[in-house]
Amino acid sequence: MSANGQTRALLADQVDTDRLVKTFLELVAVDSPTGHEEEIGKELIKRFTDLGCSVSQDEIGNVFAVYSGTRPDTVLLSTHMDTAGKDVGIKPIIEDGIIKTDGSTILGADDKSGIAGCLELLTLLRSNQDVKHPAIEFVISVGEESGLVGSRQMDLSRLNASYGFVMDTAGVIGAVTYWAPTSVYLTIELHGKKVHAGVEPEKGINAVKVAAEAIAVMPLGRIDEETVANIGTIAGGEARNIVPGEVVLEGMARSHDQEKLDAQLAAMRSAVSEAAERHGATFDFDTEEIYRTYKIDESERPYREAARAIETLGIEVFPRKSGGGTDGNFFNAKGIPCVALATGMVDEHAATEHIAIEDMVMACKILVTIVTQEPE
Numbered sequence: 001m002s003a004n005g006q007t008r009a010l011l012a013d014q015v016d017t018d019r020l021v022k023t024f025l026e027l028v029a030v031d032s033p034t035g036h037e038e039e040i041g042k043e044l045i046k047r048f049t050d051l052g053c054s055v056s057q058d059e060i061g062n063v064f065a066v067y068s069g070t071r072p073d074t075v076l077l078s079t080h081m082d083t084a085g086k087d088v089g090i091k092p093i094i095e096d097g098i099i100k101t102d103g104s105t106i107l108g109a110d111d112k113s114g115i116a117g118c119l120e121l122l123t124l125l126r127s128n129q130d131v132k133h134p135a136i137e138f139v140i141s142v143g144e145e146s147g148l149v150g151s152r153q154m155d156l157s158r159l160n161a162s163y164g165f166v167m168d169t170a171g172v173i174g175a176v177t178y179w180a181p182t183s184v185y186l187t188i189e190l191h192g193k194k195v196h197a198g199v200e201p202e203k204g205i206n207a208v209k210v211a212a213e214a215i216a217v218m219p220l221g222r223i224d225e226e227t228v229a230n231i232g233t234i235a236g237g238e239a240r241n242i243v244p245g246e247v248v249l250e251g252m253a254r255s256h257d258q259e260k261l262d263a264q265l266a267a268m269r270s271a272v273s274e275a276a277e278r279h280g281a282t283f284d285f286d287t288e289e290i291y292r293t294y295k296i297d298e299s300e301r302p303y304r305e306a307a308r309a310i311e312t313l314g315i316e317v318f319p320r321k322s323g324g325g326t327d328g329n330f331f332n333a334k335g336i337p338c339v340a341l342a343t344g345m346v347d348e349h350a351a352t353e354h355i356a357i358e359d360m361v362m363a364c365k366i367l368v369t370i371v372t373q374e375p376e
């Protein structure tokens with residue numbers, strides 16, 4: 001390894017476990033269930049400003065922090081400040097090197113482990129000003145857990161980054177998520193005809209029956225290697241003695257292959273349309289694309305740079321295809337190629353969520369190495 005190489009490896013070696021854990025625990029202590037990010041937003045503005053970034057916030061609460069580079073180029077580092085669900089008052093416990101909760105709430109390692117890593121990176125860059133690195137645009141979004149709400153509404157013209165990394169996935173350390181699916185939300189309204197079920201049922205059109213027949217033949221669950229689909233909620237009807245006139249179904253479909261997804265949506269739609277037609281009912285079939293698939297080839301820059309850093313630290317690179325999206329789907333769709341990296345989080349969104357301190361430290365070392373390694 002060159003003299004420069006040794007310097008770079010040393011910067012990653014300066015990741016301070018106690019400081020990183022302390023930062024993480026402080027972030028976890030600030031309640032931030034998705035949709036309620038005001039307090040954590042203020043905390044992050046303060047921290048990134050104190051660490052030398054120029055910080056701004058958009059109307060919906062996304063925080064942008066820019067740290068000047070000491071060499072040309074700009075890299076995007078993406079995290080999100082909201083946590084899944086409604087849990088507040090999270091009380092972390094450390095046991096045998098693992099940070100977890102008492103089991104009554106999530107931990108919020110998704111994605112505060114990612115943010116803590118970014119803050120540690122900044123701390124190291126500040127105290128090692130001779131280390132060369134590109135300008136860094138930290139984007140910390142709101143509403144990620146409610147369908148990438150923050151990134152979808154973000155004005156990307158304010159960013160200069162030519163590529164980026166999303167610090168926001170589970171999976172083993174060394175995992176590089178290069179392929180994520182498209183996700184579509186479905187809302188299906190069935191309109192039958194409401195009548196008195198005891199007096200004149202023959203004049204009605206039972207929307208529950210239409211829904212049942214549609215769902216019974218609809219392809220659902222795992223469709224193929226790339227595609228899944230679900231009907232998750234069903235609501236309708238008014239009383240036991242009324243033929244139900246309205247039913248609403250909510251569901252979703254995802255695929256890593258856009259054509260397969262389109263075929264799946266068409267199959268779901270025709271199941272509805274055939275059932276409706278048999279009974280003389282009508283329907284609305286609404287789809288909303290929440291995020292779009294991306295696939296980053298291993299020859300592309302974010303993949304190459306992540307892989308190089310991971311290997312420098314003596315870890316194996318695991319190419320990972322994810323079942324869900326991140327803000328990275330949005331950045332990729334808008335022309336900033338990104339891969340997503342593991343932060344060490346395990347069982348995210350569950351009361352068993354936890355993170356090994358060792359993994360959080362290694363994820364941070366990978367981040368530091370990516371940013372400070374010599375350009376190709």
Ligand SMILES: [Zn+2]
Pocket residue numbers: 080110111144168169
């Ligand atoms: Zn997340």
